[in-house]
Amino acid sequence: MSRPVRIGVQLQPQHAPEYKVIRDAVLRSEDAGVDIVFNWDHFFPLTGDPNGAHFECWTMLAAVAEQTERVEIGALVTGGGYRNPDLLADMARTVDHISGGRLILGIGAGWFQRDYDEYGYEFGTPGSRLTLLKEYLARITDRLRKLNPQPLREIPILIGGGGEKKTLRLVAEYAAMWHTFADLDALAHKNQVLADHCAAVGTDQARIERSVQWPGEEKAPAFVAAGVTTFTIGVSGPDYDLSEIERAVRWRDEINPEPVSGLA
Template identity: 80%
Template sequence: MSRRVRIGVQLQPQHAPDYSRIRDAVLRAEDAGVDIVFNWDHFFPLTGDPNGAHFECWTMLGAWAEQTERVELGALVTGGGYRNPDLLADMARTVDHISGGRLILGIGAGWFERDYTEYGYEFGTPGTRLNLLKDSLARISARLGKLQPPPLRHIPILIGGKGERKTLRLVAEYADIWHSFSDVDALAHRNQVLAAHATAAGTDESRIERSVQWLGRPEADALHAAGVTLFTVGVSGPDYDLTTVREAIDWRDGVNPELLEGLA
């Protein structure tokens, strides 16, 4: 399956002294030409001052859905254990409607222990969190099929993670997009593992878009040659400098020359 390369930006909702900084960054990102604007689903900063300013994920996505006109949006990624999965499906459907059909439902098993302990969730083990993710994906899928009105489109499911035995099996069964922190060699190996899981599940692994973090042009060239078509630049507050985002967009436009033709 041939796909155009896309560029996302993850506006990490940390260290912004007031929400207006984030609102402005969303506007600038859409104007710059990104394809997707992500946030993340944590409750505390992951870098810098651990007790610094931070905002919640899904409330923000509802605001972004109203604020933006073109970009897709979502969390990279939602913590699978933070919300009742049927409720999460309803939240996703609602944001999908608010945005006019532009939501991506990113989800993962979760890993940041402080999120769990300070907000009263059971942290468990990697195995128990992945088992919970498996159950959640099944419930989300079922609930999306029952909601009235239904989503405006098939809401793409993005699963984040790289575990070969459990996570990639879930990717094969449920995901439209797979996000991993992989170099070229690791990606080639995990692609083979994913293909085996897809065969076992009776699904077509070629329908799953590969997604990674932007690491620069040389790395992007190699990863694109290996099949990656979604690259996301992480940007933090308080200033949300989009310089690297614009570099990634320039690279994308060289890989997808039809984009430039459409702007001519």
């Protein structure tokens, strides 16, 4: 399956003293030509002042859905244990309608203990969080089929993580996109593990879009050769500097045969 290369921005909702700063960054990102605007699902900053300004993920996604016209939107990624999965499916369906069918449902097992402790969720272990994610993915997909009205499209599920026994199995079963932090050498191995899981569950592994953090213009072609077609650059407040985004978009336009947006 041939896909164009796409560029995403992760507007990390930390250290922005007012929401209007993020609203402006969303506008500048769409104007700059990105394909996807992501945020993240944490309750506190991950870098800088740990008690600095921060905003909530899904409330923001609804606002971004209304503000934008072209880009796909989503969380990179939703914490799997933070919300009732049936409610999350309903939230996703609603934001999908607000956006006109542009939502990507990014989800992972969660890892940042402070989020869990301060908001009253059970942190558990990596294994228990992955077990919960498996249960939640089944409930999310089932609830999406039952909602009235239905989503405007089959909402693509993006799963973040690289665990070979459990996470990649869930990618094979549920995902349209897989986001990994693997380096180039590890990516080749994990691609094969994913292909094996896909064969076991009867999924065409070529339909799963590979996504990584932007490695820079010099290294990006090697990732494309390894099957990656989505690159995401994270930026934080209060300035939301998009200069690297602009460079990545120019590079994308040079290597793509023609401009194409949306999941291929």
